[in-house]
Amino acid sequence: MRILIVGAGIGGTILANLLARRLREDLRRGGVTLTVLSASPSHLYQPGLLYVALGEMSPAELYRDERELLDPLVRFEVDPVTDFMLDAKKVATRSGAVHDYDLLVIATGSRTVPEEVPGLAGNAHSFYTEDAALRMCRAVQAFDGGKVVIVMGVPHKCPMAPLEMTFLLHEQFVRRGIERRVDMLYTYPVGRLHSIENVARWAAVEFDRRGIRSETFFNLAEVDGANRLVRSEEGSVVEYDLLIAIPPHHGAPEIERAGLGARGWIPTHRRHLTMQGQDDVYVIGDTTNLPISKAGSTARFQAELLCHNIAARVRGCSMTRSYDGKVFCFIETGRGRASYASFNYDEPPEPPSPSRSIQMLKTLYHRMYWASLKGLP
Ligand SMILES: Cc1cc2nc3c(=O)[nH]c(=O)nc-3n(C[C@H](O)[C@H](O)[C@H](O)COP(=O)(O)OP(=O)(O)OC[C@H]3O[C@@H](n4cnc5c(N)ncnc54)[C@H](O)[C@@H]3O)c2cc1C
Known part of the structure; x- marks a missing residue:
């Protein structure tokens, strides 16, 4: 065989x-x-x-x-x-x-396809490839205040990465003492902050705590780099100084x-x-x-x-197991804390309040990544 x-x-x-x-x-x-x-x-x-x-x-x-x-x-x-x-x-x-x-x-x-949205590739920063992440790092370090806008196409890999990046950027701005000069706007394509309802509800509380604004039903139409504007298919126009995108994905x-x-x-x-x-x-x-x-x-x-x-x-046997849609994702929220979402086709996640102990588990999981590829439990 x-x-x-x-x-x-x-x-x-x-x-x-x-x-x-x-x-x-x-x-x-x-x-x-x-x-x-x-x-x-x-x-x-x-x-x-x-x-x-x-x-x-x-x-x-x-x-x-x-x-x-x-x-x-x-x-x-x-x-x-x-x-x-x-x-x-x-x-x-x-x-x-x-x-x-x-x-x-x-x-x-899967791979990112930024060229699918006019103006996105040349004007937005992303962290989904090595080159993009390095460019974004330089842009974030040089950023000293203004409007930060987060946009995305769905589906994309890592369902929690946009939320994590929003929380961790906010934490960095606080650490650098510039958070009062920063206006953060998180946009999402459907009518809530995340495609999974319970995660959306959980994220809304976390955004309120940090003063992060949001706009839903925001499907990327085009980026006008000369005037620093993002337009949505729904007709909204948003100004930015630093644009962070999770570009559309394809296989x-x-x-x-x-x-x-x-x-x-x-x-x-x-x-x-x-x-x-x-x-x-x-x-x-x-x-x-x-x-x-x-x-x-x-x-x-x-x-x-x-x-x-x-x-x-x-061995000549018929199939014996059936996938139930199981997914498990940590959600890092900054300040040394994290939550998680564990779910399958039938049971939605219930993300708990962020805690230090969950963040410790996330750190441990990341350290074990290479060993876990070998199929270790
Ligand atoms: C910034 C970021 C953060 C993430 N964080 C998390 C996280 O915290 N937790 C989590 O669970 N997931 C996370 N993910 C998502 C996770 O990395 C992907 O979902 C996962 O890697 C998908 O696994 P895969 O095996 O399907 O594809 P991949 O791991 O992407 O592997 C695809 C492979 O196919 C190969 N390939 C492509 N085309 C061909 C071809 N024509 N012929 C032969 N080989 C080919 C590639 O070289 C590659 O080796 C994150 C992703 C990103 C980008």
């Missing part, structure tokens, strides 16, 4: 390591092969980009060699997939190679080009994580079209489930 995983981010890496452990004997005997194809030789710890933008981490701290993160039984090639030929059960890569598979897992993540361009899903989001069975209409193709992480948050924790929970079900298939 040939298992092929495309993408070596959180989902692809954890799944490969879990499968290597579960199928160790089959892999050693050669009855099963497990190959990971990736676009990059290194693994980026994406949550760290938030702290790069705030000047608290350097990019060098965020990378590890992917080969070293993977079990030696996993074949790893840096050779991005350029074409998915699902009917023939093959993928083609940039080097010209063609890989046959019996089971394919697509874990190619990988190869997914879009292959026509596997609109905007690169692959239609995925919400319980089995198979691609709709393709029983030999699984999808995990950001690239699914599931109505749940795009987060590292989502990819991790899905990888645990898929390991179980793929191992069962290798």
Whole structure:
């Protein structure tokens, strides 16, 4: 049985390591092969980009060699997939190679597409790529007061990152003694502060405490950099001095080009994580079209489930476990405190009041990131 995983981010890496452990004997005997194809030789710890933008981490701290993160039984090639030929059960890569598979897992993540909004790329700061986070860091450090506006497209990865960035920027302005000269406006595309109702209610209390203003039903239409204005599709016009954006997201361009899903989001069975209409193709992480948050924790929970079900298939059993939509996200609120949101398809989160003990757990979780990629509990 040939298992092929495309993408070596959180989902692809954890799944490969879990499968290597579960199928160790089959892999050693050669009855099963497990190959990971990736676009990059290194693994980026994406949550760290938030702290790069705030000047608290350097990019060098965020990378590890992917080969070293993977079990030696996993074949790893840096050779991005350029074409998915699902009917023939093959993928083609940039080097010209063609890989046959019996089971394919697509874990190619998501990417920002700032160019989708006129004027956004050249005028807004972001923290979703290394270069953008470094530029944002310089802009934030040079900022000495004025109007800060936070805008975003949905869906985006890390559902809590915009809230966290708002709280942490506010904390930085307080620390620098400039908060009285700063007017912060957080905008959101739907009629509340977050797509998850309980998180929106919780965030409203936290914003009130800090005097952060908000505007809802704000879908980005265009940015007029010359006049420092952002326009929404709803007709609102907002002035800014420092514009922070979480740009619109798409899945990988190869997914879009292959026509596997609109905007690169692959239609995925919400319980089995198979691609709709393709029983030999699984999808995990950001690239699914599931109505749940795009987060590292989502990819991790899905990888645990898929390991179980793929191992069962290798042994000739039918699928045994079903994904319940589980997601867990910390929400850092500044001043050494954090809250969290834990939820699934049926049970909404109830974020508790921010506390120091939750922040300690978040710090611990971040420190364990590299070890957890190896599939450790
Ligand atoms: C600033 C920021 C903060 C975040 N904070 C958190 C947090 O606190 N908690 C949390 O849970 N999540 C957080 N996230 C979200 C989290 O990082 C993503 O949701 C997660 O990485 C998704 O995992 P994935 O495996 O689907 O994709 P990724 O981890 O993005 O990996 C995708 C992989 O696919 C590869 N790839 C792409 N195209 C191809 C191709 N054609 N061929 C081969 N390989 C390809 C890429 O090189 C990459 O290795 C944050 C993200 C950002 C940007």
